[in-house]
Amino acid sequence: MLSFILRRLIIAIPTIILISIFVFALQKLLPGDPVLAMAGEERDPATIEYLREKYRLNDPIPIQYLTWVGNALRGDLGISLRTNQPVLELIGQKLPVTIQLAAMAMIFALAIGIPAGIVSAIRKGTIVDYVANVVALSGLSIPNFWLGIMLILLVSVKWQLLPASGYVPFDEDPLRSIQVMIMPAFVLGTALAATLMRHTRSAMLSVLTSDYVRTARAKGLSERRVILKHAFRNALTPIVTLSALLFGELIAGAVLTEQIFTVPGFGKLIVDAVFNRDYAVVQGIVLVTAVGFIAMNLLADIAYVLLNPRLRKQ
């Protein structure tokens, strides 16, 4: 098991290097000059030149990249061109926000998607199945931004039940922190719930027709036990893979959701950084996101092994 994890970690290194080179190059291809964006309305040439020197933007691009890598290896991801805050500090501020959003969205997704998938598999072809499918399709096809604005108008403006947007740190006021996050997490969670529901349904359907489920039923086990213990556990493997892959979708979805609900997380940070050509911030976020994504996939691989004893022997 340990050598398995180690092997996976070693494979991850070139992936991360490639991603960082790719993003660095991509940013340099973007039109627009970060220093011009920083110089302000009155663009004093001396200040512009000074800033170029200060942020080493006059160096050849490969040198700029290597400088960045060198600093990153020493734990220094640079400072934001816009606010002078260290990138690492910014990420430290934003990461818990997006993790909370992603976790709450995942809770929504799992709590809606999996039971709905199981139920529609069991009741295949009935009205319950159709309704679940229609709801799932709607979840997939309703755009986040529309659902978000509608929820704000209805829940916050009309009924005044939840705050319209913003963020309160969990350790400051847990209750309010959850309140502000309910709507964004719900919006982000619904699209995932739909995907999860569809996959749970098809995984359950194929498992439910298998021999061991028929045997279990023949043994006289209760239907509840058959479904949860025998069928669902075996259907879980593809669902776990999917959940890990959905992490990427969560981060991507968070970009939009955080914009709508003004949640000061990773997604908002990266969008603003791209618009301001805040290179160091974009690069830092991509690095952290890539590492996170790889870690999630590694965790999923470990989870397979735990779920499926057959893989352990190999």
Add this chain to the structure above:
Amino acid sequence: MTLSRMTLAAALLGATALGAQAQTLRIGLQEDPDILDPDQSRTFVGRIVYASLCDKLVDITPELEIIPQLATEWSWNDDNTELTMQLREGVTFHDGTPFDAEAVAANIDRSQNLEESRRKSELTSITGVEVLGEHEIRFDLDAPDATLLAQFADRAGMMISPTAAEEAGADFGLEPICSGPFSFVERVAQDRIVLEAFPEYWNAEEILVDGVTYLPIPDTTVRLANLQSGDLDMIERMSATDMAQAESDGSITVERATSLGYDGITFNVGNGDRADNPFGADGELLRQALSASIDREALSQVVFNGVTTPGNQQYSPESPFYAEDYPVPERDVERARALLAEAGYEDGVTLEVQAPNDTDSMQVIQVIQAMASEAGIDISITSKEFATMLSDQTAGDYTASLVGWSGRVDPDGNIHQFMTTDGGINDSGYSNPEIDRLLDEARQSNDTAERQALYAEARGILNEDLPIVYLWHDTWLWAISDRVQGFVPYPDGMIRLEGVSLEED
């Protein structure tokens, strides 16, 4: 399942406890400000925060008169090259450092000499600073500079604690320390900036709230929704298209003020090779034709619900410096066609205009496109993200650009740097010795009537040359909850909290 059910239940139970904290004003901003260092910052939105955080040497009235703030009185010598100021006594910075003439000298030095300073161009006329006494200071100028007081009414005149500036250097903006009515508490990037009332403020009796929190919420609909739901007390730069929604809400008041800035089309008439196009160098007839083809009133009605002010000069018709001899022209398609013919383009001509890719700008340029086509001008639109557009414009890689200017208190700030040959932001590449002379002279005079005459004369020339076709002046819109009393709108778009109170829920 149980967990999420519990969370939901807890949330709904707690929902009744919602509501703004008593006596802390919550203001929704359109963007997150950049670095909070008056010497380094460059955004409009940052100045809104400074209005509460950092006092300036002087301030303005809503009518743009200069009035005392940290300087109580001032006088010019006979040839207008020395400005002597008396400073307010008993003022301290938020860290306890006393405010005196030495502090002012240190501030001017920092604005002029800090490598990262963006204020250098605003203070170029100051060649020396003389501390005359604890509360008296003199500024020596290389030439008369009528704009200096207006600069002192903005970031160049904001006084920061010299002790803190010394310690923090270029990182001052991470924890700014000034002498304004509110002091800095914390900032979470893209989330909030929290300030609390400074008990030792010299004008503390005018400050009626305990604190103020600024929350950047870029989406205008969401910003308004937050105000309607009671999560905010006030929002700035409400979108003109949200006017109906705001006004139909019984508990919201909308305040407005015409901005000091302008919006229009800047032509490349001499900035690099691309000035070589029909509308560029020697293209004044075609530029006049385009101007004549546009119905400025209709533009304002169609795109901005009539909230903006149609315009044809660098400042709005409300400004005392507006040249009355050149009123906003009516649309005249016949004249536009005649001008086209005179320029040798009876069969029509094509113009490429770059515009920022936001909704309003796109609508504006499409409306102009439709109007111009009736006069035989075929506009092709290139939409660009703002940073890209700006860098292309500076580099001269454009023929025409739909772009605006946020405006300055002194009229010089709206024209000198754009239209003089060596102007810092003369992206148009316009050069005319007569204009240089008129605008330089206007900058050096402290006599309003004389300046008005000089600007009017310059307008006469620029109205023929039209390197910039001015179209409209924005209107600042603030939507304010009825809990808030005493807000006064200013044409600079700032939010001054003196006299503003908040009713408790």
